[in-house]
Amino acid sequence: xxxxxxxTLWSHLHWLTVLGEHKxxxxxxxxxxxxxxxxSQHIAELERAAGVALVQRTTRSVRLTEAGERLVDxxxxxxxxxxxxxxxxxxxxxxxxxxxxxTAPVAxxxxxxxxxxxxxxxxxxxxxxxxxxxxxxxxxxLEGYDLAIRHTNSPPETHVAQKLADTRAVLVASRxxxxxxxxxxxxxxxxxxxCLHYPRAEGAATWSFAPAPSxxxxxxxxxxxxxxxxxxxVTGPLAVNNSECLRDAAxxxxxxxxxxxxxxxxxxxxxxxxxxxxGWRSVGAFGDALYAIRPYSSHASKAVQAFSAYLRxxxxxxxxxx
Numbered sequence: 001x002x003x004x005x006x007x008t009l010w011s012h013l014h015w016l017t018v019l020g021e022h023k024x025x026x027x028x029x030x031x032x033x034x035x036x037x038x039x040s041q042h043i044a045e046l047e048r049a050a051g052v053a054l055v056q057r058t059t060r061s062v063r064l065t066e067a068g069e070r071l072v073d074x075x076x077x078x079x080x081x082x083x084x085x086x087x088x089x090x091x092x093x094x095x096x097x098x099x100x101x102x103t104a105p106v107a108x109x110x111x112x113x114x115x116x117x118x119x120x121x122x123x124x125x126x127x128x129x130x131x132x133x134x135x136x137x138x139x140x141x142l143e144g145y146d147l148a149i150r151h152t153n154s155p156p157e158t159h160v161a162q163k164l165a166d167t168r169a170v171l172v173a174s175r176x177x178x179x180x181x182x183x184x185x186x187x188x189x190x191x192x193x194x195c196l197h198y199p200r201a202e203g204a205a206t207w208s209f210a211p212a213p214s215x216x217x218x219x220x221x222x223x224x225x226x227x228x229x230x231x232x233x234v235t236g237p238l239a240v241n242n243s244e245c246l247r248d249a250a251x252x253x254x255x256x257x258x259x260x261x262x263x264x265x266x267x268x269x270x271x272x273x274x275x276x277x278x279g280w281r282s283v284g285a286f287g288d289a290l291y292a293i294r295p296y297s298s299h300a301s302k303a304v305q306a307f308s309a310y311l312r313x314x315x316x317x318x319x320x321x322x
Contacts (some may be wrong), residue, residue, distance in 0.1 A: 059321070
């Protein structure tokens with residue numbers, strides 16, 4: 001290729017990558033917003049400058065020659081990076097706008113995230129939020145999510161993770177249940193109680209506990225010396241993979257439930273539930289923090305950045321289950 005002319009051919013190279021993607025002069029021209037004649041002329045000029053055929057035309061289709069494929073393979077990534085860089089610069093001058101696709105746990109989404117969305121959307125009228133509530137861990141890259149809220153101890157190192165709040169698991173029951181069955185004093189008392197729990201794929205359900213950092217009872221400290229942590233097998237009339245359902249069953253007096261603090265918060269505040277074994281803390285039942293996680297990239301849209309910042313501010317105080 002003539003080096004003196006190469007600077008004038010950047011657009012021609014880009015048009016070739018689009019033609020290679022669509023394999024049709026008509027479709028590629030429509031994608032670029034130009035005429036089919038202009039498309040054909042640009043490719044012909046590029047071929048003359050390169051001194052080799054880049055496109056093989058037939059009556060029904062268009063395909064790149066080996067030289068054309070090689071040129072496209074070596075330049076496509078550069079044009080993609082230029083596009084991302086330009087979008088990032090343009091984003092700096094604009095208000096947050098566009099669609100933010102978010103996935104979050106069901107209980108957290110229903111109880112805490114959805115009630116806060118109106119404030120965010122009023123502040124950012126050009127942003128739209130598409131929310132998927134699911135307790136199944138979604139693949140952000142494969143399913144096209146911009147942001148995931150995860151309840152975890154170890155966010156993936158391959159993603160950008162920002163902590164929203166510390167969390168803990170709380171053991172709760174209704175006052176009516178405790179009057180009827182008595183309150184457990186140590187974790188070893190739990191197998192004699194109706195325990196409402198998440199189902200496990202195999203094996204018996206177990207809960208593990210260690211003494212709380214402060215305020216542990218004398219009995220709790222004594223048990224901790226014998227075995228730390230204390231793990232007990234639990235059974236009960238209901239197992240369900242949703243903390244809201246477990247909370248509602250506990251409120252109805254069906255038994256003792258182990259819940260994330262964000263799911264138990266409102267019921268504890270209204271005295272519909274009370275904490276059980278306050279001198280102990282659950283170990284390994286749920287994550288220790290909520291994170292906002294996004295796929296790693298050098299640039300996140302202004303809408304995603306604004307939503308992430310709003311989440312950090314909204315949940316910075318945690319969920320007040322202590």
